[in-house]
Amino acid sequence: MENHGIKYIFLGESLGGFVRGGYERYMETQRFKDGFKVLVEIAGKEVVALMCKERNIRYCHRRFIVRRLESLGIN
Incomplete structure (x- = not known):
């Protein structure tokens, strides 16, 4: 990928995905904030x-991250 100008940064x-107690609650932790x-x-x-890797978008945690990014004006 790097040969094509694409970097992979693991966060x-x-x-990451599933967490006990729900993702929205997890978003209030320091680990998420960092x-x-x-x-x-x-x-x-x-x-x-x-x-x-979530197959069903309805269960994917990225929607929460994207909403937070959009609230900061990041598209």
């Missing part, structure tokens, strides 16, 4: 694609 340890800060910094400089 799953802080922004990972989200990194994502915002990258999105301010680069085009970002959020990846997930």
